Amino acid sequence: MAELGRKSVEEFRLSEKNPIVVVLENVRSAYNVGSVFRTADAFLSQAIYVCGYTAYPPHKEIAKTALGAEETVAWKYFKRTAEAIEQLRRDGYQVFAVEQAVNSYPLHQLEIEANQKLAVIFGNEVTGVEQTTIEQTDGCIEIPQLGMKHSLNIATAVGVVLWEFVRTRINGI
Numbered sequence: 001m002a003e004l005g006r007k008s009v010e011e012f013r014l015s016e017k018n019p020i021v022v023v024l025e026n027v028r029s030a031y032n033v034g035s036v037f038r039t040a041d042a043f044l045s046q047a048i049y050v051c052g053y054t055a056y057p058p059h060k061e062i063a064k065t066a067l068g069a070e071e072t073v074a075w076k077y078f079k080r081t082a083e084a085i086e087q088l089r090r091d092g093y094q095v096f097a098v099e100q101a102v103n104s105y106p107l108h109q110l111e112i113e114a115n116q117k118l119a120v121i122f123g124n125e126v127t128g129v130e131q132t133t134i135e136q137t138d139g140c141i142e143i144p145q146l147g148m149k150h151s152l153n154i155a156t157a158v159g160v161v162l163w164e165f166v167r168t169r170i171n172g173i
Contacts, residue, residue, distance in 0.1 A: 009071060012041070016044075017045065017046045017047075018044050018165070019046055019115065020043070020046055020117075020118050020120070020162065020165055021045065021093060021119040022045055022049070022122065023048075023120065023121040024054045024121075026052035026127075027054040027123075027154060028124060028125055029061075029125060030060075031065045032065075032154050032155045033050070033055050033061075034064060034066035034067075035065045035155035035158075036048060036154070036155055036158050037070045037073050037075075039158050039159045040162070042162075045073065047073065049087075050075055050076070050077045051077075052080070052081065081136075082133070085119075093117040094116060094138050095121065096119070096121070096141045097121045097134045097141070098121065098122050098123075098129070098140070099134060099140045099141075101140040101142070104141060105140065105142065107160070112168060120165075121133060122157060122158060125154055
C-alpha cells in the first residue's frame with residue numbers, strides 16, 4: 001500500500017476532507033451503499049448521510065463492496081431525509097438532488113466556489129429522489145447522458161458527481 005501512496009485508516013481520518021456530503025435516500029441495495037462508501041473514500045468526502053430504509057454499517061453486503069471504506073468515511077443515519085437536510089442547512093451546506101427534472105442544472109455547468117459546502121442527494125434506484133425532498137433543495141443536478149438509456153446505477157452516478165466536484169477543486173485539471 002505504501003508503494004501506491006495509500007493512506008492508513010488513521011491518516012485518512014486526519015486528512016482534510018472535501019466539503020461534500022453524500023445523502024442516500026431509501027437506497028434498496030446494500031451493495032450500492034457499499035460502493036458509495038468506497039467512492040466517498042476515494043474522493044475524501046466529508047461524510048455520507050444515510051436516510052430512510054437505506055442500509056448502514058455494520059452490514060455484510062456493504063462491507064463486501066466498501067472494502068473497508070465503511071470504517072474510514074464518516075456517516076450518520078437519519079430516519080427522515082428532511083432531518084438530514086435541516087442538519088446540512090445548519091452546517092452551511094448548499095443542498096442539491098441528483099435527479100432528472102425540469103430546470104435541472106447540467107452537472108458540468110453548475111458553478112461552485114472552491115470552498116463551497118455541498119450536499120448531494122441520491123434516491124432510490126427505481127423511483128429516484130422523493131418529490132417532497134426535491135422541494136427542500138436548492139435545485140436538481142442532472143448528469144447529461146447521450147445514449148438510449150437515460151439512467152445510471154446510483155453507485156456510478158455518485159462517482160460521476162463526486163469526480164466533477166472534486167475535479168474543480170484540484171489545480172491543473
